[in-house]
Amino acid sequence: MALEIYLNFNGNCGEAVEFYSDVFGAEKQPIMTYGDSHPETDFEIHQEAKNLVMHTFLMICGSKVMFADAYPGMPFIQGNNISLTIVTKDRAEVESVFNKLKEGGKVEMELQETFWSKCYGYLVDKFGIGWQLSLDSE
Numbered sequence: 744m745a746l747e748i749y750l751n752f753n754g755n756c757g758e759a760v761e762f763y764s765d766v767f768g769a770e771k772q773p774i775m776t777y778g779d780s781h782p783e784t785d786f787e788i789h790q791e792a793k794n795l796v797m798h799t800f801l802m803i804c805g806s807k808v809m810f811a812d813a814y815p816g817m818p819f820i821q822g823n824n825i826s827l828t829i830v831t832k833d834r835a836e837v838e839s840v841f842n843k844l845k846e847g848g849k850v851e852m853e854l855q856e857t858f859w860s861k862c863y864g865y866l867v868d869k870f871g872i873g874w875q876l877s878l879d880s881e
Contacts, residue, residue: 826873
């Protein structure tokens, strides 16, 4: 059993996947659009949905992270109810990923020493996803 993450976006999923692939050096996977789905049926796809991402994924730090655009008309609420956490023993990796993710985003807590980590920071990236980066100090 594994916990997998699914992130939804509001029409900019393709851009987000490109960004995260670059940040983490993750191999890009095939992207299925809503227009690619249901080719064998008469299911009508809204014109504005045809090029939106229905499903793709990246392997980030050993975890499968899945991505999709919300279908037009479906509620999309960008919120703070989820953050992704990366814990590593490599300080340079913490600093590199943090600095790449903060471009266009908002730093909530700069990288700093805390009582639980020698190097911890929290930010919300340009897509509204919260990220916690922490040096595993044991």
